Amino acid sequence: MLTRKEFMKAGTLLGASLAAGFGFHGGTRARADVMRPPGALPEDEFLARCIRCARCGDACPNQCILPFTEETGSPFSLTPGAGQVRTPAIFPRRQACSLCVGSEGDELRCTAACPTGALQVIKKTPEAIQEKVSMGRAEVDPNLCYSFQGSSCGVCVQACPFERRALKAGLFERPEVDPEVCIGCGLCERACIRYPQAITIVPDMTRAT
Amino acid sequence: MKLAPKRRFPVWPFRRSVQLLVVVALFAFPVIARYNHYLAARQLDKQIERWEGSTQGLVLQVTDAALRVGIPDGESGVPTRRPRRAILERSRGFHGSPWSAEVGGVSLTDPLAATESACASWAAPWVLISGLLLPLALTVLLGRVFCGWICPMGLLFDLSAWVRSLLPKLLEIKPLDLRFSRGTKYLLLAVGLALALLTGDAVLNTFYPPAILGREAHSFVFALFDRAEDGMPGLALVGVTGGTAFLLLLMGLEVAVAPRFWCRTVCPGGALYSLLGRWRLVRVRRKRDVCIDCTICDKVCPQGELPMTDRTVSECDNCGECIDACPVRALGYRIAVTSKPMTGRPLPVATSATVATVAPLTPEGVSLAGAEPAELPEGGAS
Known part of the structure; x- marks a missing residue:
């Protein structure tokens, strides 16, 4: 049985460890809208399932999945909020999702590596990717885009894996996003020659497969 | 006659070998991830050449040699070409950390990770259970062997115990010897799982040492390669965060204040393994x-x-x-x-x-x- 003294000692230790745990946990800051790997569940469910093991990041042939920390988020003005520390995130400006094009395997590799189902397995076919992947939507800022400012560029349109469907080139190579087709891989943002980027991904925090 | 002949097979060489293998894997798995990345992008030879003579170049060469063992050279009819496809296929099977890893194509998840994930999400999908089968079977049959044979922190805490044993001899310091109730860790496990069940937030993984160590190793290795890609190859202390400071603090406390207090008193993983291994x-x-x-x-x-x-x-x-x-x-x-x-x-x-x-x-x-x-x-x- 516990003696009173032992109980007090244990209680102190418990309190200290819990405080340390919450410290590492990131407190109660509001959550950031951050792009998740393909196949991710809606944010609440994703955070509950994810064990922060970094297996998806290891498996990614394009090494675009990073643990979301103050450091990795800071170049993109993103700070992890409650429960988001060390969860996998994609920062397309740094490296976008290549949808495993050109790598081996029948599934998107991060989804096949996930041990908890936080990322749902997605087959590597154009149909499955179109239907099930929803990382975000591309948005064009006409004030920044060269093609809206008297030059014609079209780099983002060339980079789009669903070229002429998700991202169409209009007059003067002006990009037009079809939000029904765009899955938010971020290759257009990665390719944009403007800084700050004229085309960016708005993460889809309600994604579901 | 000899009363106590030396054991022909003492336990410690086997145990230390397993622990060292885990430590090697701790750093090798993120390296393999980067190797796979360069190989997939057909940049491997370029990077090895670029980082010739530095740590990164050497590490990539060693990884290349290790992953090619048993795979004959040649691809697409060119006998001297690197067997890229076969190596990519093989290297995929080694990734992760002690928290959850794939080793030789077999998925292994720490029961604490799986339990916490299941509690927080109120779901136990097959992919979670399949990664749990082997660790669970091992624990039920062999008891808390993760702690004694696999956990890389176990090795570091043994190191702390060794340093501790040197203190009286070398520095004539008598370290404190506080002992706490070993029941505390069960309480901590229960509190952590209850928090997960109620709030949907996973807390235990934030201070579970093997999980922290895995993250720190990943972040260190990736930061080293990122630096090299930016034109600064060579060793440097980069990528380490507060997690490392926390682990060093624990080791320091074990040296000076309370021997092995983490495994005995605090570790929620140890508590879970103890419960599972009760009828080993x-x-x-x-x-x-x-x-x-x-x-x-x-x-x-x-x-x-x-x-x-x-x-x-x-x-x-x-x-x-x-x-x-x-x-x-x-x-x-x-x-x-x-x-x-x-x-x-x-x-x-x-x-x-x-x-x-x-x-x-x-x-x-x-x-x-x-x-x-x-x-x-x-x-x-x-």
């Missing part, structure tokens, strides 16, 4: 008639169990330090569901002379190699 089939058991009641085993036990009094119920991690330390080979692994002592063929002599011979072997004198065999003069009674 492989146990350390004592031969009552052989034992000379010297209590060396009680003093060396890292988990604070008492093998000499047969009180090795659920905390025992089957590390075998007591087995190696026993001067008369009274302890050994046995297939059994109980830790009660067994009868054994009594050794020839168990006299005060024997006890006098082994008594100087205080725990500080017991090396990791186990106690030196105690010898009786030739011609002892048989």
Whole structure:
């Protein structure tokens, strides 16, 4: 049985460890809208399932999945909020999702590596990717885009894996996003020659497969 | 005759080999991830050439050599070409950390990770359970072996214990020896899982040392390669965060304040493994008639169990330090569901002379190699 003294000692230790745990946990800051790997569940469910093991990041042939920390988020003005520390995130400006094009395997590799189902397995076919992947939507800022400012560029349109469907080139190579087709891989943002980027991904925090 | 011939197979070399292998994997897996990345992008040879003579270049070359073992050269009919497809296929099977990893294509998830994920999400999909099968089976059969044989922090805490044992000799400092109730970790496990169930937030993984160590190793290796890609190859202390400071703090506390307090008192993973391994089939058991009641085993036990009094119920991690330390080979692994002592063929002599011979072997004198065999003069009674 516990003696009173032992109980007090244990209680102190418990309190200290819990405080340390919450410290590492990131407190109660509001959550950031951050792009998740393909196949991710809606944010609440994703955070509950994810064990922060970094297996998806290891498996990614394009090494675009990073643990979301103050450091990795800071170049993109993103700070992890409650429960988001060390969860996998994609920062397309740094490296976008290549949808495993050109790598081996029948599934998107991060989804096949996930041990908890936080990322749902997605087959590597154009149909499955179109239907099930929803990382975000591309948005064009006409004030920044060269093609809206008297030059014609079209780099983002060339980079789009669903070229002429998700991202169409209009007059003067002006990009037009079809939000029904765009899955938010971020290759257009990665390719944009403007800084700050004229085309960016708005993460889809309600994604579901 | 010799009373206690040296064990032909002491436990410690096997245990240390397994632990070292885990430490190597801890750093090798993120390296393999980067290797795979460069290979997939057909940039591997370029990077090796670019980083020639630096750590990154060497590490990539070693990884390349290791992953190519057994795969014949040649691809697409060119006999000298690197077998890219086959290596990519193989290297995919090694990734992750002690928290959850794929080793040779087999998915392994820490039961604590799986339990916490299931509690927080109120779901237990097949992918979670399939990664749990092997660790769970091992724990049920062999007990808390993760703690004693696999957990990389176990090795670091053993290092702390060694440093601690040097303090009185080298610096003439007597470190504090605080002991806490070993029941605390069960309370902590229950609180953590309850929090997960109620709030959907996973808390335990934020201070579970092997999980932290895995993240720190990943972040360190990736930061090193990122630096090299930015044109600064070579070793540097980059990517480490507060997690490393936390682990160093724990090690420092174990050295100076409370030996092995983390595994004994705090670790929620240890608590879960203890519960799961309660009815393990492989146990350390004592031969009552052989034992000379010297209590060396009680003093060396890292988990604070008492093998000499047969009180090795659920905390025992089957590390075998007591087995190696026993001067008369009274302890050994046995297939059994109980830790009660067994009868054994009594050794020839168990006299005060024997006890006098082994008594100087205080725990500080017991090396990791186990106690030196105690010898009786030739011609002892048989």
